[in-house]
Amino acid sequence: MTYYIGISVDQMTQEGQVDFTAIKHILTLFIGVLIITVLSQWILQRLSNRLAYRSVAVLRKDAFTHLNKLPLRYYDQTAHGDIVSRFTNDMDNISSASAAVFNQVFSGVTIVVIALVFMLYLSPMLTLVVLISTPIIFLVSWLVARASQQDFISQQRIIGQVSGFITEMIGNQKTVKAFQRELINQSEFETMNQELYVKGQKAQFSSALTNPLSRFVDHLAYLAVGCVGGLLVLNGSTTVTIGIISSFTIYASQFTKPFIEISGITVQIQTAFAGLRRTQELLNQPIEQADSVDASVLSHPRGEIEFRDVSFGYNPGQTLISDFSLKVAPGQMIAIVGQTGAGKSTLINLLMRFYDVDKGAILVDGIDIRHITRDSLRQSFGMVLQDTWLFGSSLRENLRYGRQSATDEDIYKALKAVYMYDFVKRLPDKLETQIGAQALKISEGQRQLLTIARTMISEPSMLILDEATSAVDTLTEQKIQQAFMSMMTGHTSFIIAHRLSTIKNADKILVLNQGQIVEIGSHDELMKKQGYYFKLQQAQFAQ
Numbered sequence: 001m002t003y004y005i006g007i008s009v010d011q012m013t014q015e016g017q018v019d020f021t022a023i024k025h026i027l028t029l030f031i032g033v034l035i036i037t038v039l040s041q042w043i044l045q046r047l048s049n050r051l052a053y054r055s056v057a058v059l060r061k062d063a064f065t066h067l068n069k070l071p072l073r074y075y076d077q078t079a080h081g082d083i084v085s086r087f088t089n090d091m092d093n094i095s096s097a098s099a100a101v102f103n104q105v106f107s108g109v110t111i112v113v114i115a116l117v118f119m120l121y122l123s124p125m126l127t128l129v130v131l132i133s134t135p136i137i138f139l140v141s142w143l144v145a146r147a148s149q150q151d152f153i154s155q156q157r158i159i160g161q162v163s164g165f166i167t168e169m170i171g172n173q174k175t176v177k178a179f180q181r182e183l184i185n186q187s188e189f190e191t192m193n194q195e196l197y198v199k200g201q202k203a204q205f206s207s208a209l210t211n212p213l214s215r216f217v218d219h220l221a222y223l224a225v226g227c228v229g230g231l232l233v234l235n236g237s238t239t240v241t242i243g244i245i246s247s248f249t250i251y252a253s254q255f256t257k258p259f260i261e262i263s264g265i266t267v268q269i270q271t272a273f274a275g276l277r278r279t280q281e282l283l284n285q286p287i288e289q290a291d292s293v294d295a296s297v298l299s300h301p302r303g304e305i306e307f308r309d310v311s312f313g314y315n316p317g318q319t320l321i322s323d324f325s326l327k328v329a330p331g332q333m334i335a336i337v338g339q340t341g342a343g344k345s346t347l348i349n350l351l352m353r354f355y356d357v358d359k360g361a362i363l364v365d366g367i368d369i370r371h372i373t374r375d376s377l378r379q380s381f382g383m384v385l386q387d388t389w390l391f392g393s394s395l396r397e398n399l400r401y402g403r404q405s406a407t408d409e410d411i412y413k414a415l416k417a418v419y420m421y422d423f424v425k426r427l428p429d430k431l432e433t434q435i436g437a438q439a440l441k442i443s444e445g446q447r448q449l450l451t452i453a454r455t456m457i458s459e460p461s462m463l464i465l466d467e468a469t470s471a472v473d474t475l476t477e478q479k480i481q482q483a484f485m486s487m488m489t490g491h492t493s494f495i496i497a498h499r500l501s502t503i504k505n506a507d508k509i510l511v512l513n514q515g516q517i518v519e520i521g522s523h524d525e526l527m528k529k530q531g532y533y534f535k536l537q538q539a540q541f542a543q
Contacts, residue, residue: 053099055098067083071286072354073314081168083282084164096268111258122251123232129225130225133218133224137214137259153278156271158195162193165192291373292371301380309324309360311357322516324347331491332507333495334510335496335509337497337509337510337536350362382455383465384451384452395450398435402460417456452484463491465484509533511531
């Protein structure tokens with residue numbers, strides 16, 4: 001319709017000489033085109049939003065799938081809040097910018113092509129003036145984007161740090177208040193927040209220059225079009241009229257408008273690129289080494305386990321366990337004790353293949369666990385950890401987490417064994433009771449009892465108990481030990497315990513110190529030796 005604007009201008013040559021019939025016809029066309037434009041923009045908006053958010057949904061899905069394949073080492077070395085920030089802040093920035101860009105691209109390409117064709121038709125000379133200014137707009141945008149991109153990357157990195165800090169502080173408010181760390185934490189937060197403010201302000205300021213600079217170049221192009229067109233008219237050009245100049249000025253505006261609008265969302269685009277880069281960093285993290293081609297499925301294991309000359313360190317050059325050897329017969333109960341950092345939990349991490357040994361081998365039923373599929377190996381063990389984890393859902397869903405086929409009868413049997421049956425029965429919704437941040441609040445001891453019940457329900461072939469009753473009172477612990485003893489009968493089991501009274505019935509007690517077995521034997525045998533284990537007993541029970 002821009003072409004007809006020029007024609008309508010030429011219908012008004014002078015006073016008293018106006019072709020109202022032609023203008024009326026042009027106005028009718030305007031109304032029709034306006035309706036079509038509104039409908040097409042609505043459809044375009046829907047399509048671009050769908051494409052943008054669907055693309056980000058696929059990216060988020062791929063990122064989460066990749067996250068599930070990463071080794072435990074990545075989670076141990078990366079702040080959890082920073083990982084969450086990549087899925088929230090970064091992904092949201094990508095989706096918002098994608099929607100804006102897709103919307104601009106679809107409509108912008110159409111406008112640019114149509115405007116270029118009509119400009120060439122109206123005046124190749126004036127078209128050349130506009131085309132000269134366009135690369136300058138691109139150059140300005142590229143230079144500003146290049147200068148500010150690093151600031152946006154730093155901004156997103158700091159946002160991840162702030163997110164991780166806040167996540168830790170909110171999740172541990174009891175500890176914060178108990179140690180009166182509020183003011184210190186406030187100071188640390190303000191330091192990070194100030195750094196975010198400086199980086200963010202610098203990134204926003206430099207990127208915000210793109211749009212006004214682009215508009216300045218664009219307005220210079222308008223002036224050039226007006227000057228060149230006016231000179232052509234004054235020189236008696238038969239191909240350029242006042243109406244053509246009017247149409248051409250609008251076409252020039254339409255031609256550069258998509259580039260100007262893109263420069264107006266430069267901040268969004270650069271924030272999205274920074275988020276995309278952080279997401280790509282996550283996707284580029286090496287996944288857990290795949291199972292070997294000849295890996296076999298461990299089914300119905302007898303429970304014979306051997307550590308053969310095992311050496312391991314979490315960091316290169318820092319060996320925590322060296323030349324460790326141990327043989328465990330099927331059905332034996334092995335207790336592992338020692339000072340903090342002696343390597344107790346590390347042995348469990350190696351047994352479950354959360355980490356692979358640096359040297360030596362670990363065998364289950366005579367098979368190197370590196371030749372056993374991870375899923376079948378881990379499915380053979382039931383784990384009860386000191387750090388409890390229950391997700392926001394019903395009690396039934398939490399307790400059936402390890403065995404979806406478990407019946408309510410199986411669940412109540414396990415609840416009775418851990419002395420939680422009466423508690424659950426008193427709840428109005430019984431097993432349908434929702435637990436979590438926004439639902440039923442339960443104590444840490446109750447959470448630990450529920451995780452013990454969950455392991456019992458899963459009916460594992462072998463057991464690992466890592467400080468499984470640390471949050472339970474002594475009387476309840478003694479009762480639960482009976483349930484454990486019943487559950488562990490005929491099952492190879494490993495118990496890590498600081499309360500030495502809970503491991504007296506173990507077949508073997510391993511006493512570790514700096515990754516080495518310093519003593520091994522039954523409780524009575526070790527007490528008679530009056531060695532390291534005897535000293536631990538004396539220290540624990542001395543009053």
